[in-house]
Amino acid sequence: MNPIERALGILLLLTGGKLVPATVLAERFQVSHRTIYRDIDRLIALGVPVDAERGAEGGYRLASGYLQPPVALSRDETAALLAAMALVRSSRTVPLANDLASAEKKLLATLPKTVHGLLKEADKIVGIEPIPPDIFHAGTKAEPTEDWQRALDGFMAGILDGKRVRFDHVNPSRNTAKAHDVEPYGVMFDRDLWYLAGRCVDTQTVKVYRADRVRDLEISGMFFRADKSFSIKTLLGGAWLSQAMRRWEQEEEIAKILITAQQAKKLSADWYYRHAVFTPAGDGKILLSIPSTDRARILPLVRWLGPGAELLSPDGLRAEFAAELAALTTLYGNEASAG
Template identity: 30%
Template sequence: MKSGRLLSILLLLQTRGRVPARELAKRLEVSVRTVYRDVDALSAAGVPVFAERGRHGGIELLAGFRTDVTGLTADESRALFVLAAGGAHAALGLDAALGSALRKVMAALPAPHRPAAEATSRRVLVDATRWKRGPGPEADLDTLRDAVFADRRLRLRYRHGGERETRTYTVDPYGLVAKAGVWYLVADHRGAPRLFRADRVHAARLLDAPVRRRPGVELADVWERLRRQVEERPGGIDVTVRVRRDRLDLFLRLNAPWLSDLPRDDGRSEWLTARLSYGVLGEVRHLLSFADRVEVLAPPEAREELARAAVAVTRLYDG
């Protein structure tokens, strides 16, 4: 709705100062022309907003202008209280601050919406950690967090997966990303975007030098590029399997990161077919944990890999 978009523009300008029209258009998912029409509408309504064209131009409010917006809708009020409990905020040392902030938001909410918001916090819980995730090394986020918030360069001693020795990197952080319960540092190394898994950082030290980020590049942009590189990297393998119905729920929980096609359930069949996408062929071996409740149908090399693994296990226990 246009009224919601106008309010969003007003809040963005109030918190960010001057914002390029193109950035506003991207955030609001509209055209630049629509943004300028909205700015005209705000100006006609008495809001002191103006646009300055040119390379360093943008849209901004008259200095000192503030507005107190309290007209949250019921759904907006609920949305504020759907939060990841015991996860990202606690890891960053912000759980106490989050609780305090929510209490302030609750006090500022329109009275009719307070019961719904409070009920949402008790009825909806978001847990980003995968099922059956085994114990792994704890990530020390303190130094990484300090570097991100202070805009400082970092010196890392980092161990890559499959390697025993650590390597040293000097990086320029963009920020931290929590994905499925795993923290990652997104940073540039020698001007190129890199992804560092936080629990593989053996040591981190803040440098006195300020961070050197590429102009106009934001954390979300770098993360999207790196995420696509991981998910679309060459050399992967697509595997088709069939799963017995009595193990379907467990199969879906344990294989969620690799599922590319969910089983079609007709409610009658004993076996259901699913598709998985692995980075390397050897990852298919974890399906042996389902014994005869999961069968790999294709490709042939995946069946052969499981057969070799099964023979090796049989020899081990026959001995």
């Protein structure tokens, strides 16, 4: 029996879920313990998840869930999954992208020849319109990077393995990166961006992290018990953003804008600003408080709101906006005089 045949035989013996001692394997294949150890190392090097336990009652077995029973899918079921994959791929970056590609090839291999060629190029018959750029919220636009893909893949692996992950999360407004130790719970896709949801070990609270701002993610050796009551659905509909804003209010400087009731009504329909704080200020005015003083966020908002909106703070942004308005007044004032 050559090494390849023996490795396949060992793989089949380990599928039962029970620990198989090296002694039993050595006797079964009539080789030395050292040869069995080399065969196990060869399987692990090929990506086969072999769990090993030491001791008198130890041995080897395949990681739970590695080999799944065959699933018989109809032609239409397979086509539905391929269409769903086309939808997922339209997000540009997806969790476990390489595994998705290999799964798609396996699905295609199960199809009859009559439709194999048609669905092999599913993008010709399934069209997905990408999410258009959001000019008003320019900060939400991000191009896929290798860091982004590694963050998604590593976070998903942490979920599947039940292990904590460690990473740095970049704050672009501060130009800083903070280390986080997280129990990964789930991922979600919102407005062309992926977000990672998990329990922060330091604060013991569930937080949401933008995947494109995650750097150097690694899976730790620390196992954790997933919270069975958690569901990613509880964070949808902007719930995660509302929670994050309440936290940012304790951490960031606040920008305050005095607006009209009509302007407040418009902003309350916006996916982002509806989670800010709206406080009645008398005379039909509303005080809008936003936990950010990023000029790229605040100044475009005030310009868009137009007459009736007054930027109260921070003072630096108010002065900058006043200078901008003065320049515009000069420009259009001269044109009015010439007319």
